[in-house]
Amino acid sequence: xxxxxxxxxxxxxxxxxxxxxxxxxxxxxxxxxxxxxxxxxxxxxxxxxxxxxxxxxxxxxxxxxxxxxxxxxxxxxxxxxxxxxxxxxxxxxxxxxxxxxxxxxxxxxxxxxxxxxxxxxxxxxxxxxxxxxxxxxxxxxxxxxxxxxxxxxxxxxxxxxxxxxxxxxxxxxxxxxxxxxxxxxxxxxxxxxxxxxxxxxxxxxxxxxxxxxxxxxxxxxxxxxxxxxxxxxxxxxxxxxxxxxxxxxxxxxxxxxxxxxxxxxxxxxxxxxxxxxxxxxxxxxxxxxxxxxxxxxxxxxxxxxxxxxxxxxxxxxxxxxxxxxxxxxxxxxxxxxxxxxxxxxxxxxxxxxxxxxxxxxxxxxxxxxxxxxxxxxxxxxxxxxxxxxxxxxxxxxxxxxxxxxxxxxxxxxxxxxxxxxxxxxxxxxxxxxxxxx
Amino acid sequence: xxxxxxxxxxxxxxxxxxxxxxxxxxxxxxxxxxxxxxxxxxxxxxxxxxxxxxxxxxxxxxxxxxxxxxxxxxxxxxxxxxxxxxxxxxxxxxxxxxxxxxxxxxxxxxxxxxxxxxxxxxxxxxxxxxxxxxxxxxxxxxxxxxxxxxxxxxxxxxxxxxxxxxxxxxxxxxxxxxxxxxxxxxxxxxxxxxxxxxxxxxxxxxxxxxxxxxxxxxxxxxxxxxxxxxxxxxxxxxxxxxxxxxxxxxxxxxxxxxxxxxxxxxxxxxxxxxxxxxxxxxxxxxxxxxxxxxxxxxxxxxxxxxxxxxxxxxxxxxxxxxxxxxxxxxxxxxxxxxxxxxxxxxxxxxxxxxxxxxxxxxxxxxxxxxxxxxxxxxxxxxxxxxxxxxxxxxxxxxxxxxxxxxxxxxxxxxxxxxxxxxxxx
Ligand code: SF4
Ligand code: SF4
Numbered sequence: 001x002x003x004x005x006x007x008x009x010x011x012x013x014x015x016x017x018x019x020x021x022x023x024x025x026x027x028x029x030x031x032x033x034x035x036x037x038x039x040x041x042x043x044x045x046x047x048x049x050x051x052x053x054x055x056x057x058x059x060x061x062x063x064x065x066x067x068x069x070x071x072x073x074x075x076x077x078x079x080x081x082x083x084x085x086x087x088x089x090x091x092x093x094x095x096x097x098x099x100x101x102x103x104x105x106x107x108x109x110x111x112x113x114x115x116x117x118x119x120x121x122x123x124x125x126x127x128x129x130x131x132x133x134x135x136x137x138x139x140x141x142x143x144x145x146x147x148x149x150x151x152x153x154x155x156x157x158x159x160x161x162x163x164x165x166x167x168x169x170x171x172x173x174x175x176x177x178x179x180x181x182x183x184x185x186x187x188x189x190x191x192x193x194x195x196x197x198x199x200x201x202x203x204x205x206x207x208x209x210x211x212x213x214x215x216x217x218x219x220x221x222x223x224x225x226x227x228x229x230x231x232x233x234x235x236x237x238x239x240x241x242x243x244x245x246x247x248x249x250x251x252x253x254x255x256x257x258x259x260x261x262x263x264x265x266x267x268x269x270x271x272x273x274x275x276x277x278x279x280x281x282x283x284x285x286x287x288x289x290x291x292x293x294x295x296x297x298x299x300x301x302x303x304x305x306x307x308x309x310x311x312x313x314x315x316x317x318x319x320x321x322x323x324x325x326x327x328x329x330x331x332x333x334x335x336x337x338x339x340x341x342x343x344x345x346x347x348x349x350x351x352x353x354x355x356x357x358x359x360x361x362x363x364x365x366x367x368x369x370x371x372x373x374x375x376x377x378x379x380x381x382x383x384x385x386x387x388x389x390x391x392x393x394x395x396x397x398x399x400x401x402x403x404x405x406x407x408x409x410x411x412x413x414x415x416x417x418x419x420x421x422x423x424x425x426x427x428x429x430x431x432x433x434x435x436x437x
Numbered sequence: 438x439x440x441x442x443x444x445x446x447x448x449x450x451x452x453x454x455x456x457x458x459x460x461x462x463x464x465x466x467x468x469x470x471x472x473x474x475x476x477x478x479x480x481x482x483x484x485x486x487x488x489x490x491x492x493x494x495x496x497x498x499x500x501x502x503x504x505x506x507x508x509x510x511x512x513x514x515x516x517x518x519x520x521x522x523x524x525x526x527x528x529x530x531x532x533x534x535x536x537x538x539x540x541x542x543x544x545x546x547x548x549x550x551x552x553x554x555x556x557x558x559x560x561x562x563x564x565x566x567x568x569x570x571x572x573x574x575x576x577x578x579x580x581x582x583x584x585x586x587x588x589x590x591x592x593x594x595x596x597x598x599x600x601x602x603x604x605x606x607x608x609x610x611x612x613x614x615x616x617x618x619x620x621x622x623x624x625x626x627x628x629x630x631x632x633x634x635x636x637x638x639x640x641x642x643x644x645x646x647x648x649x650x651x652x653x654x655x656x657x658x659x660x661x662x663x664x665x666x667x668x669x670x671x672x673x674x675x676x677x678x679x680x681x682x683x684x685x686x687x688x689x690x691x692x693x694x695x696x697x698x699x700x701x702x703x704x705x706x707x708x709x710x711x712x713x714x715x716x717x718x719x720x721x722x723x724x725x726x727x728x729x730x731x732x733x734x735x736x737x738x739x740x741x742x743x744x745x746x747x748x749x750x751x752x753x754x755x756x757x758x759x760x761x762x763x764x765x766x767x768x769x770x771x772x773x774x775x776x777x778x779x780x781x782x783x784x785x786x787x788x789x790x791x792x793x794x795x796x797x798x799x800x801x802x803x804x805x806x807x808x809x810x811x812x813x814x815x816x817x818x819x820x821x822x823x824x825x826x827x828x829x830x831x832x833x834x835x836x837x838x839x840x841x842x843x844x845x846x847x848x849x850x851x852x853x854x855x856x857x858x859x860x861x862x
Binding site (some may be wrong): 013015016161232233236242243244245246247313317318319320322339344345348349350351352353354355357358361362363364365367368384385388393396397398399400401402406 | 571722
């Protein structure tokens with residue numbers, strides 16, 4: 001069976017891929033760090049309540065915090081001693097050696113379980129999801145079930161530059177990812193599962209193709225064009241249904257997950273293992289050891305990247321952000337990139353070249369939205385459909401005037417969502433010194 | 438723009454700090470093209486027709502280009518020194534304006550006229566609006582328009598003391614073509630094309646009627662000689678048709694394409710203009726729809742717009758559908774002359790697609806292009822305007838804010854076009 005080829009969308013650009021340094025590096029174990037600061041809020045929920053005290057000795061995979069409301073329990077990724085506890089983190093010291101991804105051992109035959117049993121089993125898992133959205137696995141499953149999704153799309157396109165974490169998962173654990181997606185599909189009760197991958201890397205996915213025949217899963221290779229991996233765009237490319245303005249693919253009956261979720265679900269349901277970390281790509285021209293690492297949650301990013309110097313970017317440079325002091329690896333940290341953000345440059349005024357509009361995958365007229373942003377005219381921006389923005393960053397990337405357009409559309413979206421229409425959005429930047437350049 | 442630090446600023450530490458405060462959010466990558474490089478590429482593209490003009494018209498053309506570029510840059514510099522307007526983008530755009538202005542000027546324009554044009558381009562076209570990104574009309578065209586309006590008024594006052602005495606204002610009128618270093622010029626009756634005709638003894642060039650002059654105002658009754666072919670004696674017996682008589686006084690079509698005809702420095706060499714335009718289209722600096730729509734709409738208008746001129750027997754004759762009146766072949770040649778004869782190609786590839794003064798969306802650009810093309814041809818046929826294509830672009834520039842706010846694209850996930858509607862307050 002071969003990958004089917006598919007689809008196009010308007011807009012989009014070719015972002016330099018920059019994956020060569022990490023794309024063939026197998027997932028390995030990072031150097032041991034002194035301490036872990038395990039976040040109590042890995043997802044966008046209430047922080048979990050610590051159940052351990054300072055000084056206690058912790059075994060690997062022991063529960064260290066209990067869920068509040070719809071949050072998740074936190075489990076220690078490594079063994080160690082609790083050094084300190086504050087509102088947001090539990091710090092562990094005297095760590096055991098990180099082990100990487102454990103061997104898989106089949107304990108349960110998942111195909112015997114029906115969807116209710118699978119649902120219950122996953123409810124015990126306390127897994128997070130790994131997207132930027134920061135949901136818990138159960139939150140995601142409930143949302144998908146509520147919208148009566150009939151299609152599950154596994155978004156393994158990974159169009160972001162520098163990031164190869166999903167690619168390595170597919171290449172090394174392809175059959176587990178596929179099985180995981182089948183488990184998820186059965187849990188939600190979808191009729192169709194699609195795995196979308198990037199067509200340039202399909203040679204590495206032989207294992208994946210061997211497995212998918214068992215489960216009637218469609219594997220589709222998509223051409224490289226940024227941002228084909230954005231959820232709404234991918235849903236459009238694969239199904240030709242446009243996601244309504246400001247909504248998720250779930251609203252048209254499409255559930256979206258990534259390979260990392262499938263993999264962790266497989267490991268939990270079939271092997272009974274709870275992975276205490278995620279695959280992180282370390283890349284960028286200043287990175288000392290580029291590669292793909294299985295990093296336990298709570299690893300300090302500066303320690304992970306040492307001895308490379310700041311600045312680091314969490315996530316791909318197109319959608320990520322600069323790494324603040326003391327950030328740690330969380331479920332949504334798919335990459336840490338060490339490049340110079342000085343190339344961003346200082347914004348000047350819009351010359352109305354229209355490139356932002358030409359290349360916007362959501363066909364937004366970003367130049368006009370920028371005007372409305374500067375005038376704080378949120379109502380008109382909403383009328384022009386700014387909520388359709390998929391936050392891909394193409395407009396900022398392409399803008400010759402170096403305007404931070406993606407950030408502005410993001411602010412407009414946030415303002416619309418919060419209905420803060422009385423507050424001025426735009427505070428003029430401090431004037432740079434005069435010169436007649 | 439106030440200042441654009443280079444990629445390698447003198448003080449990397451401080452700049453890194455500033456960049457980080459500016460760029461706390463994604464994306465932290467940028468495409469290599471900056472505003473300056475955009476302007477530079479357009480300058481390079483515009484140099485192609487300019488080079489053609491210099492080859493055809495000699496070193497005087499180069500002098501005009503030089504004066505135009507330098508005066509634009511100097512005027513902008515002085516304006517900045519005086520007012521400290523922050524949004525003047527600086528030299529690159531001033532150079533671009535100078536080059537574009539030079540494209541439209543006849544090769545023997547006296548230097549003070551060029552400086553006058555540069556003054557209007559920079560001050561009226563650009564500076565009073567607040568600089569790059571804010572102006573309403575394409576600045577080079579503002580300068581060109583000012584020249585076209587002012588020089589006929591100034592000419593009698595200044596007298597004819599210029600070195601280019603026999604030609605000075607005539608060239609500006611765009612009635613003549615000159616090749617070579619001109620001291621003496623003749624009007625050859627039997628000019629049959631560049632390279633095919635030798636200049637008469639003792640002269641350095643030909644003075645030819647400007648095709649724009651011949652082909653325009655075809656509806657207006659005037660005592661202009663060019664409308665009365667019997668009087669200039671170039672109507673040949675072997676040309677039976679009325680429209681054909683138009684071509685009798687014009688250079689052959691091949692000369693129209695290669696540029697051996699009267700006109701602005703960069704206006705005449707159609708082949709090079711199209712090549713440069715295609716390069717800009719390839720670089721995505723010009724959307725292909727805009728020039729195509731301008732040229733198509735102009736072609737449609739001239740092929741159906743009725744014309745009227747004095748026939749061989751001295752009476753006014755009206756041709757209702759020039760495209761079909763005397764056979765499709767003659768109609769097609771007529772349309773070709775009309776399209777190539779004025780600055781329409783320069784307007785379509787360089788002036789109308791100027792980023793700031795054209796609509797943002799492709800749909801808006803199509804509307805804009807239809808306006809430019811048809812207004813240019815209507816002005817050319819029915820009004821007494823020496824630079825119809827440029828004036829048409831200026832007219833449509835005025836409507837760009839309206840087009841921009843009316844024509845909005847259909848956004849991903851929206852069911853309707855939001856155009857023509859405003860949000861309810
Ligand atoms: S890309 Fe930048 S300069 Fe060009 S129209 Fe958009 S906002 Fe303006
Ligand atoms: S407006 Fe949004 S969707 Fe469009 S290019 Fe910018 S970030 Fe991407």
